[in-house]
Amino acid sequence: MSMPSFNVGILGATGAVGQTFIRLLEDHPWFTVTALAASERSAGKPYREAANWLSGKRMPDAVAELEVTTTEPSEMDCDFVFSGLSSSVAGDVEKAFAEAGFPVISNAKNYRMQEDVPLLIPEVNADHARLVENQDWGSDGFIVTNPNCSTVGLVCALRPLVDAFGVEKVQVTMLQALSGAGYPGVSSLDALGNVIPYIGGEEDKLATEPRKILGQLENGEIRPADMVVSAQCNRVPVRQGHLACISVACTEPVNVTDVTDALESYRSPLTSEDLPSVPDAFLRVMDEVDAPQPLRHVKNGNGMTVSIGRIQECPVNHVKFVALSHNTIRGAAGGAVLNAELLARDGYLSA
Amino acid sequence: MSMPSFNVGILGATGAVGQTFIRLLEDHPWFTVTALAASERSAGKPYREAANWLSGKRMPDAVAELEVTTTEPSEMDCDFVFSGLSSSVAGDVEKAFAEAGFPVISNAKNYRMQEDVPLLIPEVNADHARLVENQDWGSDGFIVTNPNCSTVGLVCALRPLVDAFGVEKVQVTMLQALSGAGYPGVSSLDALGNVIPYIGGEEDKLATEPRKILGQLENGEIRPADMVVSAQCNRVPVRQGHLACISVACTEPVNVTDVTDALESYRSPLTSEDLPSVPDAFLRVMDEVDAPQPLRHVKNGNGMTVSIGRIQECPVNHVKFVALSHNTIRGAAGGAVLNAELLARDGYLSA
Amino acid sequence: MSMPSFNVGILGATGAVGQTFIRLLEDHPWFTVTALAASERSAGKPYREAANWLSGKRMPDAVAELEVTTTEPSEMDCDFVFSGLSSSVAGDVEKAFAEAGFPVISNAKNYRMQEDVPLLIPEVNADHARLVENQDWGSDGFIVTNPNCSTVGLVCALRPLVDAFGVEKVQVTMLQALSGAGYPGVSSLDALGNVIPYIGGEEDKLATEPRKILGQLENGEIRPADMVVSAQCNRVPVRQGHLACISVACTEPVNVTDVTDALESYRSPLTSEDLPSVPDAFLRVMDEVDAPQPLRHVKNGNGMTVSIGRIQECPVNHVKFVALSHNTIRGAAGGAVLNAELLARDGYLSA
Amino acid sequence: MSMPSFNVGILGATGAVGQTFIRLLEDHPWFTVTALAASERSAGKPYREAANWLSGKRMPDAVAELEVTTTEPSEMDCDFVFSGLSSSVAGDVEKAFAEAGFPVISNAKNYRMQEDVPLLIPEVNADHARLVENQDWGSDGFIVTNPNCSTVGLVCALRPLVDAFGVEKVQVTMLQALSGAGYPGVSSLDALGNVIPYIGGEEDKLATEPRKILGQLENGEIRPADMVVSAQCNRVPVRQGHLACISVACTEPVNVTDVTDALESYRSPLTSEDLPSVPDAFLRVMDEVDAPQPLRHVKNGNGMTVSIGRIQECPVNHVKFVALSHNTIRGAAGGAVLNAELLARDGYLSA
Structure with missing residues (x-):
């Protein structure tokens, strides 16, 4: 334009x-x-x-x-x-x-x-x-x-599920990259060969921000989405890319096929014809058994695509999967x- | 003896x-x-x-x-x-x-x-x-x-909760060390600065083994524990120590104080007077906001103690916490x- | 063309x-x-x-x-x-x-x-x-x-010095990337947080290959360059980029200015107009006190430029410096x- | 005592x-x-x-x-x-x-x-x-x-050679651990998967300190050893252990056997009967083709032993070898x- x-x-x-x-x-x-x-x-x-x-x-x-x-x-x-x-x-x-x-x-x-x-x-x-x-x-x-930066990947992955089925409960464990802490950020003596199971303030943001983002604008105000999110956040020795291990309970029972279809068929309302930084794929659902990986897939869509994989049935909630997003670009x-x-x-x- | x-x-x-x-x-x-x-x-x-x-x-x-x-x-x-x-x-x-x-x-x-x-x-x-x-x-x-090796830390941490409250649902995300794959195991090109969100067979073992271990021996046979476990397993670039991010729903509602008390007051039925390899502390509940960490705490109890931290309320289940165990020693x-x-x-x- | x-x-x-x-x-x-x-x-x-x-x-x-x-x-x-x-x-x-x-x-x-x-x-x-x-x-x-792959960076850096001053003795310590060993290559348990001070056959190649490459073609045969090269090769936990710490004695005494000028003024006889994969800069001499670094500079010239830095007087030989080359592209x-x-x-x- | x-x-x-x-x-x-x-x-x-x-x-x-x-x-x-x-x-x-x-x-x-x-x-x-x-x-x-901390390993390894043959020239490339920079020290974003070919002031210390340490006390004053040391210092992503790649020219020509014998037969003038922190072995000469490695051998002698390996002929000087020392204990x-x-x-x- x-x-x-x-x-x-x-x-x-x-x-x-x-x-x-x-x-x-x-x-x-x-x-x-x-x-x-x-x-x-x-x-x-x-x-x-x-x-x-x-x-x-x-x-x-x-x-x-x-x-x-x-x-x-x-x-x-x-x-x-x-x-x-x-x-x-x-x-x-x-x-x-x-x-x-x-x-x-x-x-x-x-x-x-x-x-x-x-x-x-x-x-x-x-x-x-x-x-x-x-x-x-x-x-x-x-x-x-x-x-x-940790909210983004989660919310992008939830959008199609909220639309298709409604989402009630979300359990998420984040494996977050070092660059999320800025520079100099995390000491190499804390990071190398280690996991730190704590990132200040992060779990609270994951509990609150998704509800606002996925909320409805009504009469000029946002009614927060009616879902609960419980997060555990870890710092891992990765340079770029927050990986989210997500389990979801929807309003109605859903299975792996339902969720895969919803994620694969979701089309972003915006394209790169609308806005220059919109990626070709808003979400990319990957089939490989061990994908997505931060090192290999964080640059999907020039860092603007959220990559999803390992969609499985969850015996506690309904389905579980992993989502990867680029924390310093998309995030x-x-x-x-x-x-x-x-x-x-x-x-x-x-x- | x-x-x-x-x-x-x-x-x-x-x-x-x-x-x-x-x-x-x-x-x-x-x-x-x-x-x-x-x-x-x-x-x-x-x-x-x-x-x-x-x-x-x-x-x-x-x-x-x-x-x-x-x-x-x-x-x-x-x-x-x-x-x-x-x-x-x-x-x-x-x-x-x-x-x-x-x-x-x-x-x-x-x-x-x-x-x-x-x-x-x-x-x-x-x-x-x-x-x-x-x-x-x-x-x-x-x-x-x-x-x-990934089952052990989880089950040790659950034992006091099963005894005190009964456990119905367990959601666990594992961050597993490289040594769990043996030697030569994981290629350095896959491991360095990366997370692999898949370990073959591991999620199934976490779904089944805890139910047997925590089951009741009755008339010479084991009746499996009546709980569901849902696991997502990741390989992280850590040498030793599997870190489990755990969320638990008990038979009755429990809060952080209940769970902390149960974990801290639990006494193993065996001591090092009974068996030489029993550690001083079966479980160690840590107060530090960022503990346990694989690098720093995996050797607690000569690798036989399971270290627990970050006990918090979970809005999806009842409580969540992290547990660290030494995968090649205890595990x-x-x-x-x-x-x-x-x-x-x-x-x-x-x- | x-x-x-x-x-x-x-x-x-x-x-x-x-x-x-x-x-x-x-x-x-x-x-x-x-x-x-x-x-x-x-x-x-x-x-x-x-x-x-x-x-x-x-x-x-x-x-x-x-x-x-x-x-x-x-x-x-x-x-x-x-x-x-x-x-x-x-x-x-x-x-x-x-x-x-x-x-x-x-x-x-x-x-x-x-x-x-x-x-x-x-x-x-x-x-x-x-x-x-x-x-x-x-x-x-x-x-x-x-x-x-370890010879290449060294030889590219020596070419201007051989032309300008003659080179008699070269001492080089290589810090070589994991990708040089192929896939799966080095076990993560050997690589992570470690240095392996040995790479099979590599030191011999560094002793012999440069003499042939820098030799003169005379009457259809190559007369090897009259220089000695002594190498110590280490594997370091880096993904891409071999870093060479080089000390050189020339035929005549040379100082830092001489060598810097020779390296900076050297023009490759070929340009990207001749061959599509020739980089803009054959060599790039960097001023920053802590450059070149594998992580940050290995992609200079799309992996075809050899980056040089830290040119200093050497009290044992004449000058010392470091050279970085991309081992799987240029190498x-x-x-x-x-x-x-x-x-x-x-x-x-x-x- | x-x-x-x-x-x-x-x-x-x-x-x-x-x-x-x-x-x-x-x-x-x-x-x-x-x-x-x-x-x-x-x-x-x-x-x-x-x-x-x-x-x-x-x-x-x-x-x-x-x-x-x-x-x-x-x-x-x-x-x-x-x-x-x-x-x-x-x-x-x-x-x-x-x-x-x-x-x-x-x-x-x-x-x-x-x-x-x-x-x-x-x-x-x-x-x-x-x-x-x-x-x-x-x-x-x-x-x-x-x-x-980088001087120590070098000087300990040189002591027997100075005594046996006299040492004139030393070329050393250091691969230094992160802990040498203190805490928080090096940012994880600089360290992970990288080498930094510069450590402020370190090369100068390696040029001057060994001459004083190995100097003669005469009439209450130290006459510095008559040797030149040229160093290139790198920070590598290792937690503990400085690895030195050393090449030495002695006063008289020496070969691998001479040097190996001198290093192996050297006996420290002090034992743990004299001083509690003296290790059993002052130096440990290792035969394995790929030793010493920081990860595996830095704790030799509770971090007080200097480990030496890969003794080879050097065509530029006389011999070359690697020496590993624990930078926060011995160093x-x-x-x-x-x-x-x-x-x-x-x-x-x-x-």
Whole structure:
């Protein structure tokens, strides 16, 4: 589709999420990075000096020479901002930008559960974008968030089951990648050859975020989905890719064939003709007995496809299966870019 | 207790499990290794040549010079045998030894589910040992087995809950160590930085073995426990230690305090005064928010203690927690040694 | 350049090297895979069934349905063959293909040191290709080889120094990736969190192959370079990328500036206008204090660039530095493809 | 030998080195930990609260309840102190303790190269202890240091060669463990599946420390050994154990047999009858083609033995081999404890 070109700012540009934004936006057809903000320590330096560039791919030239500013609305010349800020500062900074009239497309957790803030996955609950109309920051600004990196894969896999059968109970054990903790994140002495059966706050997010995302927008408000989710979260020595071992009880009894059909036949309401970052396959159901594996399949759909496998009958609930999603693309920066694309298409952003 | 000294043979002595038997028996107060058997290829060689010794600790001198024989009953001069054979050969060989009058203490899966064969964990179901009296191999021989390495940690943790509350439903996700696959086992190209969400046959064993182990011996037969177990098994890049993420529904509603009390107050019916390999703590309930971890806690109780942590309410079932057990000690060779100790104490073995 | 299209066969198509050939040739402008051969066990099956596909990228559709044949010349319909065979069979099979008139572009070690067989790196010793004219297999066939995966990075880095200063002595410690051992290769129990200070045959290859590759072609024969190479080879838990720690004594004293200039100013005699697989940069000299790293830089130049860093004065020899090369692309299948491109351009291959 | 009991303080008690001191001293026959000091943040707390205990073994009970103090001499009630301080603070703090009359047995680098400070390995240069008599802090205090963790293995392996043949040139490539960087140290995102070919300051220490350690004490001063050492240091994803790939040129030509004999026949001048922490074998020469390996052999001699293997002729120098040492025991806390034992035996410490 024809689309004006937007100038984009990145809050938290030197961090791991910020760097992923920059990589994903390098050749973006609609968005051009024109402003970068980070902490005082980085402000005033060109980006190539301010950032400890983690990727093996070269830093995009256009960005390398941009001067990093502080996270002040008056410092950033752009149409909207992505926020890769850590939650310790995101609350205040994102509020300031919204009040100054900026659309804020945030990966931080601070506003996710606020009633009038969309917790958005375009293929799952695009209609929730309308919540921004409820926001009032005394300006044209607003905040849109994407879910926690461990929530995303689960919710994408549940969407077809909710539609087809209704879902009542979800038991999930997460095996989460190291990159989910940011950089430097987990010490190598804790990670190498080990599992850490705890990730602060993560199990709570899995209990609450899916209910909001899969909830119904009614009279301008979200009625949370009527399901319970119980999660156990582990850190495993994997670089990229959160693997979810999921067991589901539906409203009515379902079997493996029912669920496989529902997952395979589900078609995302959006395609790459609608939004550039939508993958060819929203879900990919894999037949191989030992798939999906983080190492081999995390890049399915350029990191935007959720891969599903090992669908089996569950004698405790109805069915069980595993779902793999890319935690720093679909689960963070890539999800936020997709949110911005949806908002641009639907007229919520102005160039 | 006073105990005669037994001469012990090891079937499959050159394999990973066989080597662990040798290490655990090095200074054993009751058992002395006097016979080693392996495949044709190794037969006739001294053990130090036949075995690709995997441990960093030195091979015990007494064993290094023993000549390896084939797995023929007539070749082995000992009072009973441990079997570390792979399941592809264990069926025939163990039968031959039982028929030749040997007690066979086996780690192989072949006879585990046979009605008259004990599937034994001394602290959990010592009374099942009596099943050997039902066996008839046309000799004084018999077979006793220990459970699959992933079953053990789960069952040990469930024992107090079954006793206190009754257990109806168990959902478990296993994060299993590489050593569980033997040597050479998993290719480094599959393991490093990856998770494989499949281990052949493992989920079935977790569905069936616990029901037998926790079953009641009535009129000389085992009535399986009336519970359902649903498992999802993953291979993770950890050397030693299977971590189980467990959710349990009991016969009556229970909360975190109930379960913590039951686990902490449980006392094994056996102590190290009874059997040398019984650990000080059968279970160890850990308070730290991020424990147990395979790397740090797998050696609790010299690998014989099951470590439990993160006991939480489960909104789907009643409670959830994690349990860690040493897969090659408690879950394999160490469990078998403990079984032999029980059988020796109870008079089933003759020196 | 304009080039006819060649039909290509792959010997050892199901192995790790064979699979890499297939991936690299998927969109090749000159070469089309039309024949696949492997062991008896695979023969007669479509490739998608015969191969345990290791890559996370999908198997190319065109190849998936090809029927695998045995490694008989009469079975393969193609203009030339790549050989990814293991050395245990490559000797006989490659000979049979050469005798049957096939050009054989081999990654195996068997014929590398044979006097009339080129040991070829196009950017380093393209003129050695002429050696094939000395071969006489009683047919039009011939054999061309690429070096061992650990030799390649070293030799590429030495080429500019040999040209500029002469090289007399080379001390090299290799830190080699797991993929260099093929699949399944190294056991995860040996690899994880460990270093193995031994790789069978590797140190010898590093002592001999560079002398041939960097030798002069005189009167149709190669006079080996007059240098000594001493190597110590280690296997490290890295997936891709051999890192060489190199110390060099030149014919005349040289310092860091001399060597940096020589490496930075070196221009490969071939560009991607000549051969499609030639990378933009033959060598890339990196300034960062901690580069190159296998994880981050092995894909420089799509795995065909050799990355160099940490150039320092050496108080024992003259200078020391590290060089990183991709062992399965530049060091194996990619190197062989480049060799075939050179031979095609120079008229040694017929479509 | 009969020895009074010493009360011992630990500076930097909560850090990784400090924790290793505590573990090694748990059952020490001569030394009892009575005082613990750390940063302001920890001061005033019992040790069990102040320390993030990294080991899987339980914290010794006697230490758990000690109150941590600041690093003020007046706060510590003990006969001497071990210093596990980081170099950023060790300079000032150790000076203050020496001035206050404490013997300081330090693992920090700050005073290692100061002329009158012993850089001590008891089996290598016990006579250097006498240097403390040159120190003048205006008190009875003094400072003794142990070498960098990467220096130790190299120097221990060189000692017999220096004695037997003289050593002129040493080329060494280090493959160093993650624990050498302390905790949290290296990020798991940098470490997992990677090699980092740089460790700040390490190559310089390897160039200078061995010359002092292997130097001659003449007229109360050390004349550095007349050898050059050239090092390249890499961080590899291994938990414990620095592996050194070493090539040596001696004063006279030597071959593999000469060197093997010299290493195997070398007897440390000290035994465990002299000092409790002296291992049975100072050096262990291993025959296996692929030994020593960090994972399997780092605990040789309880981490105090240096393991040597792969002795081969070197065409550039004379011989090459690999040496493995435990970086946090022999190379840090264990080496310092051994130094204290030597000083106690020789009357430099007062109870």
